[in-house]
Amino acid sequence: MSQDSGQIERRSRWFELRFKPVGMLAFMLHRLSGIGLVFYLFLHLAVLSRLRGGPASWDSFLALVRSSLFLILDGILLLGALLHGLNGLRLTLIGLNIGLRWQKASFWAILGLALLLTLWGTARLFFY
C-alpha cells in the first residue's frame, strides 16, 4: 500500500518541471516526443492505406486533413519532430564528446529554434 503511493508520488514528480536540471528536462522532452512520434508513425502508415482506394478515397481524405483542426495537430507534430530531431543531433554530438561544455546553452538554443520553426511552419500551413 505505502509502496504504491510512493510509486505514484515518484511518477507525479516525473511531470514536475521546476527545480529540474536542464539535462533532465531535455531527457523528458526527448522521450515524450519520441513516444508521440512512434504513435504518429503507425497512424501515418495506417492512413496511407487509403491510397489503395484510388483518387476518390485519397482526395476526399485530403479535404479532411486540410481543416483547421488537422493543421493545428500538424503544428504539434512539427514541434515534436523538431524538438526530437534537433535534440537528437545535440545528443549525438555530446555523445561524441563534442560541445560537452555547451550542453545547457545548446538545449535552450534548440528549444528556441524548434519553437521558431514551428511558428513559421504552422503559419505557412494556415496561409498557404
Place this chain on the structure above:
Amino acid sequence: MTKSTTGWGWLGQAISGVVLVGLLGLHWVAQHYLAAGGMRTYAGVVAYLGNPLVVLLEMAFLVAVTYHALMGMRAILLDLGPSERITRLLDIALILAGIATVLYGIDLLRAILGGVK
C-alpha cells in the same frame, strides 16, 4: 543506462537518427513544402512515385524510421527493468513488428504502382 542507450545501441540510434533528420527534411520539403496545396493528390502521388529514386528514398526512410522507432521503444521499455525472459520476448516481438511494418510499406508501394499499369 541500459544496453540500448550505450555502445552499439546508442550508435545505431545516432546513425539512424542523423539519417532520419536528412530524410525527414527531404520528405517535408518534397511532400509538403513544394507540393501544391501542401499535400499531393492521388495523381500527384502516383506521378511522384514514378521516379525510381523516390521509391528508393521512401523505402530507405521506412526502414530507418521503423528501426529508430522500435529501438527507441526498446530503450524506454528496458529502463523499466524487465527480466531476461521478458527482454527476449520483447526483442522477438519488436523484430516481427519491424518486418511486418516494412512488408506493409512494400505491399502498399506495389499496390499504388501496380494501379498505374
